[in-house]
Amino acid sequence: MTRKVFIISGPAGVGKSTTSKILAQQLVKSAHISGDTISYMPVSGYEKPWLSEQAKDLVWNNIVSLSNNFLDAGYDVIIDWVAFWEDVQSYATEWIVQGIEVKYVILWADADIHVSRDLQRAASIQMGERVLILRDEFLSSGAPAQYFLDNSSDNPENIFIKIVEDPQFLLFD
Template sequence: MNRKVWIISGPAGVGKSTTARWLAQSMEKSAYVSGDDISHMAVSGRERPWESERANDLVWKNIVALTDNFLEAGYDVVVDWVAFWQDVKRYTVHWIEQGVEVRYVILWAEQDVHIQRDQYRPSDAQMGERVIILRNEFLSSGAPDRYYLDNTVGELSETIQQLQESEQFVLTDLQQSGAST
């Protein structure tokens, strides 16, 4: 049976972590890999991944290493991270070449919903204006429209079902070359 990797992405406040955790819990044998948790492992001298290419690369290298280990142990993996199209293309190629099914989704909601969801977070976890900045970065990232999933309304269970069943989120060699579909 082929292993699967889901990369659940999107701006702050869109529901990445909630969706990713629920998706992982819905599977028989799965691991949840949080890019935020990895990012915060560096204590002294930590750089923010959105301000430092080196810090972003370090997070990605650790996501890949953990994911590889879980795949080798027979787990499907759900990655929760603000994963932009260029990084996804760069860091998923080897999984696709190994026959791992990789699914990439950019969760999306109306702007006011993003902002409202961010405000419901604990104050130390709120991203504020970064929500709008991330929205704009995603819109200009070059990711094909097929990878966006609007979760403004609807039940989480419906989102999980769509992630599991829809082929629109599957990365293939064609998409890796940057071709839009």
């Protein structure tokens, strides 16, 4: 059975965590890796990964290491993080070469939906204007349009089916 890695990305407030949790629960044997959780592991000396290349690389290296451990144990892996096209190409190549199926999905919605979803979060984790900054970064990242999945009006279960069944999200080396 082919092992799988799903990289669920997109701007803040688009539903990455919700979608990733549903996906992880529906798969037979899976692990959910939150890039946000990993990024907050450093206690002293913490740097924001969007402001520090070193911090971003540390998060990615930890994501890859954890993913490899789970893949070696026969798990499918769901990575939930703001993962840009350039980084996905760089870090996912090794998995593709090993014959692991990698899918990359950039969840997307109208700007007002992103902002509204962010405002529904606890005040301590709201991203504010960063939501709109991330939207612009994704649009200018060079990611092919095939990896964008609009979840403005679809329920999470339908999104799950599209991610699992649609070959448009497959990465190739």
